[in-house]
Amino acid sequence: MTLSGKVAIAGIGQTRFGKGLEQSERELACIAIDAALRDAGIEPGTVDGLACYTMEDTPDFELVRDLGLGSIHYFAKIAHGGGAGPGAIGNAAMAVATGQCRAAVVWRARKRSGAATRVWARSSPVLEDHWKWSRPSGLLRPVDEVAMLARRYMHEHGDIVPALAEIAVTLRAYANANPAATMYGKQMNHADYHDSRMVADPLRLFDNCLESDGAAALVLLPADQAGKDAVLVEAFAQGMVPGHQSMSDFHRADPLSGSSSVTAAKLWSMTRYTPADVDVAQFYDAFSPLILFSLEAYGFAAKGDGTRLITEDGIGLTGRLPVNTAGGSLSEAYLHGFNLALEAVRQLRGEATTQVPNARLALVTGCDVTPNGALLLRRGA
Amino acid sequence: MINGIPLPARDGPFEEGFWAALDRGVLAHQHCEACATWHFPPRWRCHCGGALTYQEVSGAGTLWSWTEVHPPVLPAFAPFAPYVVGLVQLDEGEGLRMVGNLVVASGDPINRVRPEQLQIGMKVQAVIGEIADGIPWPSWKIEPSIPTGEMP
Numbered sequence A: 001m002t003l004s005g006k007v008a009i010a011g012i013g014q015t016r017f018g019k020g021l022e023q024s025e026r027e028l029a030c031i032a033i034d035a036a037l038r039d040a041g042i043e044p045g046t047v048d049g050l051a052c053y054t055m056e057d058t059p060d061f062e063l064v065r066d067l068g069l070g071s072i073h074y075f076a077k078i079a080h081g082g083g084a085g086p087g088a089i090g091n092a093a094m095a096v097a098t099g100q101c102r103a104a105v106v107w108r109a110r111k112r113s114g115a116a117t118r119v120w121a122r123s124s125p126v127l128e129d130h131w132k133w134s135r136p137s138g139l140l141r142p143v144d145e146v147a148m149l150a151r152r153y154m155h156e157h158g159d160i161v162p163a164l165a166e167i168a169v170t171l172r173a174y175a176n177a178n179p180a181a182t183m184y185g186k187q188m189n190h191a192d193y194h195d196s197r198m199v200a201d202p203l204r205l206f207d208n209c210l211e212s213d214g215a216a217a218l219v220l221l222p223a224d225q226a227g228k229d230a231v232l233v234e235a236f237a238q239g240m241v242p243g244h245q246s247m248s249d250f251h252r253a254d255p256l257s258g259s260s261s262v263t264a265a266k267l268w269s270m271t272r273y274t275p276a277d278v279d280v281a282q283f284y285d286a287f288s289p290l291i292l293f294s295l296e297a298y299g300f301a302a303k304g305d306g307t308r309l310i311t312e313d314g315i316g317l318t319g320r321l322p323v324n325t326a327g328g329s330l331s332e333a334y335l336h337g338f339n340l341a342l343e344a345v346r347q348l349r350g351e352a353t354t355q356v357p358n359a360r361l362a363l364v365t366g367c368d369v370t371p372n373g374a375l376l377l378r379r380g381a
Numbered sequence B: 001m002i003n004g005i006p007l008p009a010r011d012g013p014f015e016e017g018f019w020a021a022l023d024r025g026v027l028a029h030q031h032c033e034a035c036a037t038w039h040f041p042p043r044w045r046c047h048c049g050g051a052l053t054y055q056e057v058s059g060a061g062t063l064w065s066w067t068e069v070h071p072p073v074l075p076a077f078a079p080f081a082p083y084v085v086g087l088v089q090l091d092e093g094e095g096l097r098m099v100g101n102l103v104v105a106s107g108d109p110i111n112r113v114r115p116e117q118l119q120i121g122m123k124v125q126a127v128i129g130e131i132a133d134g135i136p137w138p139s140w141k142i143e144p145s146i147p148t149g150e151m152p
């Protein structure tokens, strides 16, 4: 028994994305969920399932009151920050598929643009958790941890800077076609990328995600209650490789082969589709190297060959694999990757601002350097 | 020592032997007799099921990777930025790695070593100092044969 075809993503909704939005996180969540419910064409009172990230601050019961949702029979929070998005959607899909609930809402709302809200900036003076092994040495931010792996990757497989530049420029170009994107109307070329300031060598400012306020939500229904051309969950997997620790995943024999590799193996084992069938991919991209690492982990390129896929085969609309086609976390908005899932749905509906012609199969992944998950979505008809 | 940096709690599970060794000025890690495997960070038992005991390690290793951290950083680190942080592979076992600052001599500031002096795979040696009162911590001395450049 698998999830294949049993559950539809029947509605999507989002707020405006940007810095310094006036609404609270809770109100942003309400706006996005309300839009998703209207898109799905269902009444709030029919919702009986809720799933979100553990890092979500708004209590689910407040949203039940705020929105007039029904009696809730499934509520779950999925751990590991940027690794959680596909897991939150996939777990809710499992609940819908098994009848634990009949209509599930999954959401992410953030007000991230204030510097004091950044997770690493809240690092307490005494570290009790695994950050004790790295932060006292000044390895403070997620970007520093990813830079450590990026530097090692370069040692083993060669220069990645041209590929990182290509990622940043390509995602910005997608954002320039997407009026909802934070970076809509703000051009970036390769020279701009190389001129941007270094943050954690070899990673520059434009290798980093935006700091965004906003919210996004989607609605899951049993497939037989959605239209026949609805977007269906084809497969879902989560993964945590033994020896892993979140972000500073440095203590296994091969840190360059992380939790994504076990997530991918599980995902592909649960579907008849293969990477070659994927029309469009939405890779979690808090930092540009995560796209490179994920391309390889999910089987689109051999280890060490991802840079060639990016710079020669291409990740733009006419490239071999269009990636993060709304601009992603680098240029659309950083909602812990949840906006990536909405873009996958728009692609499969044929409603994307940079539409991949006849897109039928889309991959959505969580953060490569945390415990994570992935979703394979397909168009029903 | 830098005032105001985040400090590691010394009372974490399975860590007693780690801190006890550092208090004696040496580095020790958990070792499994049954399968001859070294482990860090500390854990309950070996993945093979074997019991773990703390054994001194040589402190010899190689530079597995590094980054140079540029602002913005936590205020305590700001006067030193940009500074290099290393990830060291200890000679005892694959995957036995520690994050730490690189120095030319014990007591050097965290920004003493510059990227130009670094090569992945170069030899390093643990030197135990204190990052705060009562908190011993290893830094990693780069081989003196490598040109050390000018003081920053």
Ligand SMILES: [Zn+2]
Pocket: B032, B033, B034, B035, B036, B037, B046, B047, B048, B049, B050
């Ligand atoms: Zn063992």
